[in-house]
Structure formats: structure tokens, C-alpha cells
Amino acid sequence: MSQPLKLAVLGFWHVHAKDYAQQTEQHPGTELVAVWDDDRALGQAGADQFGVPYTDDLDALLSREDLDGVIITTATNVHRDLMVKAANAGKHIFTEKLLAPTVAEAEEIIAAADANNVKLVVSLPRLAHGYTKAIQEVLDSGELGQLTYGRVRLSHDGAIAKDGGSDGWLPRRFFDSEAAIGGALTDLGCHPVYLLQLFLGADAETVSATYRSVAGRDLEDNAVVTVGYADQKIGVIEAGFASPNPFTIELFGTAGSLTYTDEGNVLRVAGKELPVPDHSQDPFGQWVGHITDGTRADDNLARAVELTRMVVAANEAAATGRTVPYAGRQA
Template sequence: MPNPLKIATLSFWHVHAGDYSRQAQEHPGTELVAVWDDDEARGKAGAESFGVEYTSDLDALLASDVDGVVITTGTDVHRDIMVKAARAGKHIFTEKVLAPTVAEAEEIIAATDDNGVKLTVSLPRLAHGYTQAIREVLDSGRLGQVTYARVRLSHDGAIARDGNAEGWLPQRFFDERAAIGGALTDLGCHPVYLTQLFLGAEAETVSATYRSIAGRGLEDNAVVVVGYPNQTIGVIEAGFASPNPFTIEIFGTDGTLTYSDAGNVLKVGDEELPVPGHSLDPFGQWVEHIVNGTRADENISRALELTRLVVAANEAATTNQVVAYNR
């Protein structure tokens, strides 16, 4: 690529803003050129850490020759900022979830399509080697009819320790207005889209239980149960209050599959299977879509269904009722 794509990071609200900014610096096809943030101190600190310009004027930035933007704002402003960026012709790489509601997610997707903008949502575990290996096992039929799947992902970011009075996760992650939801809406996105990958997106019912171990304002401990028309059950677990290994369990009429990132061990029954390396990460996929003029069809579809299930889970937890998964 003769000229790297010029990329701007929009906000250091999210804890992964630095990770994606680093990718923009390190990818041979992109160049990080600017940071915008509605919090001047936070934005200037982020820009300084990467040696690029900070601006408080989003409209001016979107009117510049920037090619694409990384969206790491609060979830509540995703729709407004992404639609504005799309109308300015800027390609969009965004942190999950895509939007607080399905309607807003659909509006974002429509705006990117209408303006020829390439959209990719960060769903990194779809590209991980264990995911590929698990899909191959499921496709082979070795487990028989799948009856149950459980995916758990958690860390201890909400828990005070090592002299940190609140934990390493910023308090803004527990702001109901900006974050929309706690552990399930943030970290739980990964178990959600993996469960949908393994069991399908066409669920029937969703129930949820949320609890707050640390008492910081939103749930830091969440379990979601998804019921399917074929009677399969999916269990999604997420937390900010315990540093458990990432775990996948899938049960079928003829066998059991387990995966743990403690040792990167994948087993079907007692047989340990090789785990391949990761494929191209979402940021790299985004760059390829821009360069090749292609649309991230599967990524966008899965991001929309992810939003749909998270919205249903939050409703189920709030109402303490089983809710229909409406497509």
C-alpha cells in the first residue's frame, strides 16, 4: 500500500482505546494521526502517549483528510458519532457493542452502507484459533446433537486490591448512562457472540440474573440463559469480580467438548486436540475491507445479533422475567 490510511481515535473513554491506537500505529497499512475526545484532559493524555495531535473539534476532524476512525467512546453516543462519521465518508472500526438498541445499530449500518463506508466491529474471539477448532468439531458431528453450551469470561477489574481502592476498571464503566450496562454489556459480549456462533442466533427466550459484588453501580456478575426452539440451552457468564480462566463447555448427545485458556487446552472427551493460531484480527480485517472495497457482511450481521441479545438480556435482568428474543 503506497500511502497508509490516516486514522483518528475518537475518545479514550474505553479501556481498549490504547490497544486499537497502537494497532493503528503498528499496522503497515495505517497511520494514527489524531485523537478527539470530549474530555480534554483524557484526550490530551491519550494523544500525548502516542505522539499525535489532540483536537476538541470533532466536526473539523471529520472534515479533514482522515480516512477512518476508531470509535472508543461511551456506548451511549455510538449512534450519533458513527452516523456523523459515516456521512463524512470516514470508515469506522468500533468497540462493541455496536449500539444501545437494535434500532440504533440498524441506523448505523444503514448510514455506513448509504455512504460507502466500511464498518467493522471488534469481535476478536471469532478470529481466535480455538474458535476455528471448535467450529470444526461441531461441523464434524462428533458431539451428536448439541444440547447445552456454556461460555464464561471474567476478570477482577471491579475488585479493590494491591492498593487500588476500587479496582483497575474505571468508574465510568459503571455509569449507566454512558456504559448502558455493566459486565454483560461489556465483557459479556464475547460469550454472547461465541454462543450465537456455536448454537445459532435464532434463539427463542432469554433470561438473566445480574448481581453487583463490588457495589459500584452496575452489575459485575452476570448469567444469561438462552433457550432455543430445538430445546438447546446456552449459558453466558460474565464478570468483573473474579479472575477465572476463560472457559467453553459444549455438551451433545454423543460427546463433550471443553476449552480453557489456562494452558490453551481443547478436549473432546479425554482427547486433546491441537489449537491453531489466530487468523487475521478485526482491525486487520477492517483495513482489508477498506483497501479491497468489500463489506464485512458476517461481522456486521453478528454485531447486530449481539446487540439484539444484549438488549434482551438487559431487559430480562431489569424486569426479572423471561423475554422473547425478537428478530
Template sequence: MVSKPLKIAVLGFWHVHAKDYARQTQQHPGTELVAVWDDDLALGQAGADEFGVPFTDDLEALLGRADVDGVIITTATSAHREVMVRAANAGKHIFTEKLLAPTVTEAAEIIAAADDNGVKLVVSLPRLAHGYTHAIRDVIGSGDLGQLTYGRIRLSHDGAVSRGGADGWLPQRFFDQKTAIGGALTDLGCHPVYLLQLFLGADPETVNATYRSVAGRGLEDNAVVTVGYRDQKIGVIEAGFASRNPFTIEIFGTDGSLTYTETGNVLRVSGPAFGGDDLQLPVPDHGKGPFAQWVDHINQDTRADDNLARALELTRMVVAANQAAEQGRTTSYAGSESHLPTR
């Protein structure tokens, strides 16, 4: 017997991915988009009109609806804690855009509220499910690279860069410190952060960050974060809104190396275990993405343990990087108590 689709509302069209998640809701056979809320009337009404569902500016009334099973939260980052805790207390399952919250304390409060109310919470960390991620984990897990020494992950787009005298395509609200919390590192840089944590570990000893603003729109659009580990590994996280470059991953060890580029979806390894240099490995298809995982967790009454642990550690790293950039010095990392699996 096929169960009825879960009825989902979108809370906020602040984030550029709100439309993507609304579209996924309409395309997934197990979900139905039924409403939109936003405290920005123009953004919310436009989103509701585009997807053909009613708009409301009354969040309390929407969360009180018995026919709403879950919510997609794509508000300003600064509003995450308030909106998510209210949604959790109303018993609504939550799918949310990263970053989970501006601080580790707020992130932990959100997770606790979800747990206390039996709410299934999933944070969108999509690249954890990508095929190259699984392939790279397999290579690292085999030990064929030897002791890991260095990792670098770069992700950037040109959303801040002007074209024809106009600002880039990324909305100016992404450069508002009060609502966005941070720039390129806090938004796009989340993906390299959680991937580096997966590959090298979530418990570095030190964090250093350099932020620059190429377009001068208010927050950094060009960021590099360097983390140092007790076993002497170095990790480098690069994120930008000011250049369009292929997404790249580099992992080096004492016995070999690995490189991945999204251009051609090419994964290459070298070293004695691979018979020499430049061996291309197959990249599997992507696994089930975070939205579909969220639906499964709701239907199967399971908790997204790994996702929530990684979302919390992602928050911890972004906070540490932003503090290091603001202070202009290498800082000690406060995440050594992490119990995340690494490899």
C-alpha cells in the same frame, strides 16, 4: 506498488481498549495514526500525548479533514450512534469497539449510514478469529457431538474488585448507566454472547438473566444469562468483573462433549467418535484480527457482511438480557428473524 498508509484518527479514549487500537494503528504497516478527538479534554489530551499525535476537541473539523481516511470509535457506548453516523456521513471508514449501539434500532441506523456512504464498518469481535473458535466450529460441524444440547461460555476479570482499599482497575465510568448502558454483560459479556451465537445459534426462544454487584460500584459485575432454544438446547453466558477465572467453553451433545480452557490453550473432546474420553485436539493459530480485516475491507472495497450481521445480533441479545435482568423474569427473545449462519 505499495499504497500509502491509511490515515486514522481515534475518536474517544473512554474505552479501556482505545489505547490498544491506537497501538495497532501505529504497528500496522497499512495505517498511520494522525489525530485524536475526545469530548473529555483530559482523556483525549492524555491519549494524544501518549501516542505523539495532535489533539482536537472539534469533531466537525476533524471529520472534515480530507487527509483522514478512517476513524476508530471508542467513545462511551451511549455516544456511538451519534458519532458513528456523523463519521459515516463524512465518508470516514469506521472501526469500533463493541457494543455497536445501546439498541438494535440504533445499530441498524449505524450500519445503514455506513452503507449509504460507502463506508467500511467493522466492529471489534476478536474472538471470532481465534484458533480455538475455528477448531470448535470444525468439531461441531463434523456432527461428532451428535445433537447439541448445552453450551456454556465464561469470561471474567477482576477489574471491579478493590485492592488495598482502592477501587479495582476498571474505571468508574464503566459503571455509569447513562454512558456505559450496562455493566459486565454489556461489556465483557459480549465475547461469550457472540461465541455462543456462533456455536449454538442466534435465534433462541427465551432469555433469562441474573445480575449481581459484588463491588457495589453501580452496575452488575457478576452476570449469568441463560437462553433456551426451540430444539431444547440450553446456552449459558457468564461474565464478571469481580473474579479472575480462566476463559472456558463447554459444548455438550447427545454423542459427545467438548471443553476448552485458555489455561494451556487446551481443547479436549470425548465420545465414541473420538475413540473414548479425553482426547486433546490441536488448536490452530489465530486468524487475522478485526482491525486487520477492517484495513483489508477498505483497501479491497468489500463489505464486512458476517461481522455486521453478528454485531447486530450481539446487540439484540445484550438488549434482551438487560431487559430480562431488569424485569426479573424469563422473556421471549425477539431475534427469531435472524439469518446468521450458525455452524
């Protein structure tokens, strides 16, 4: 294993590829050494931005003995093939969510990583945010009583054209149904999904969904998913690319309520404002730690599978116009 760890970015398809490349440059334990992309224009531009070589030969890149790991930020539909190939080459993997288009593919990726002693981490950054820790402490205290309802909303205006343009700032490839698998719910909605599963549980019974496209694209830019639980809780997941709303969490119980907004980073319980701690180690830093310590990201991987399961169920519910069963397990 190299010191620092030598890493390559596989794919500049996702808008966060540059963020992870920048994290690689800034982390004292990592070094960016190469970029691969099957789209030469995207890959070369990314390589040029960070001053590293671009290659179109994936097999040659993965065969490099000095390469320790890869950051996979390609289109979602090729995650399984790339990650299994990288795992079989013994390269550690950090990946943008969604882990895979299906639960079976997600489990196949994890199995390949485990078989090759590869450390795999999926980017679920809001689990490490300070408000998440503070909210979990409130729930653990029992102050809200029995939870009855939870709502998490995250939205930006990336699909909305401005200044006379025909597109928003979000690349049009995010609305390619084959490559992206889904729209706002599958991409941005992942964050509300895993947070709702943390707060309310991943043992839902039913899932229903309504998707709409404000910008008239092939995939939704406006989504609401409703989740039903056996103990009668209701969860609501909202995601959009069509409005710059503040990030919002609302939790209601038999004894009280909690609200959080990132406008001012304000957390209130029963009308009283609570302090919000600093963020803990981000997923990229966690990944580096798992590599150096030889540990497995058990909680991260379990939540990544349940996230995939919920997104698949929501997309099915939206496509069929009916409520579908959720065959998950407690995370």
C-alpha cells in the same frame, strides 16, 4: 485514499482505545494522525501517549480530506451519533463493541455506512481466535451429535479493590449506567454472547438473566444469562468483573462433549486433547482489508446486530426479573 491510511481515534473512554491506537501504529497500512475526545483530559492524555495532535473540534477533524477513517472507543451511549456523523463525512469506521445501545440504532449506523460506502467493522476478536476455528470444525463434523447445552464464561477482577484502594483497575466510568448502558454483561459479556451465538445459533426463543454487584456499584459485575432454543438446547453466558477466572467454553451433545480453557490453551473432545491453530486475521486487520479491497464485512455486521439484540434482551430480563422473548434471526 491515503497510503498508508490516515486514522484518528475518537474517544479514550474505553480501556481498549490505547490498544487500537497501538495497532494503528504497528500496522504497515495505517497511520495514527489525531485524537478527539469530548473529555479533554482523556483525549489529551491519549494523544500525548501516542505523540499525535489532540483536537476538541470534531467537525473540523471529520472534514479533513486526508483523514480516511476513525476508531470509535467512546462511551456506548454516543455511538449512534458519532458513527452516523462519521459515516456521513465518508470516514471508514472501526468500533469497540457494543455497536449501539439498541438494535434500531445499530441498524441505523449500518445503513448510514452503506449509504456512504463506508467500511464498518465491529471488534469481535474471539471469532478470529484459533480455538474458535477448531471448535467450529468439531461441530461441523457432527462428532458431538445434536447439541443440547453450551456455556461460555469470561471474567476478570477489574471491579475488585486491592491493596487498600477503593476501586479496581477498571475505570469507575464503566459503571455509569447512562454512558456504559450496562455492566459486565454489556461489556465483557459480549464475547461469550457472540461465541454462543456462533456455536448454538442466533435463533434463540427465550432469555433470562441474573445480575449482581459484588463491589456494590450501580451496574452489575457478576452476570449469568440463560438462553432457550426451540430445539430444546440451553445456552449459558457468564461474565464478570469480580473474579479472575480462566476463559472457559463447554459444549455438550447427544454423542459427546467439548471443553476449552485458556489455561494452557487446552481443547478436549471426549477426553482427547486436540491441537489449537494460530489466530487468523484480527478485526482491525480485517477492517483495513475491507477498506483497501472495497468489500463489506457482511458476517461481522450481521453478528454485531444479533449481539446487540441479545444484550438488550438480557438487560431487560435482568431489570424485570422475568424471561423475555428473543426476536432474532439465524446468524
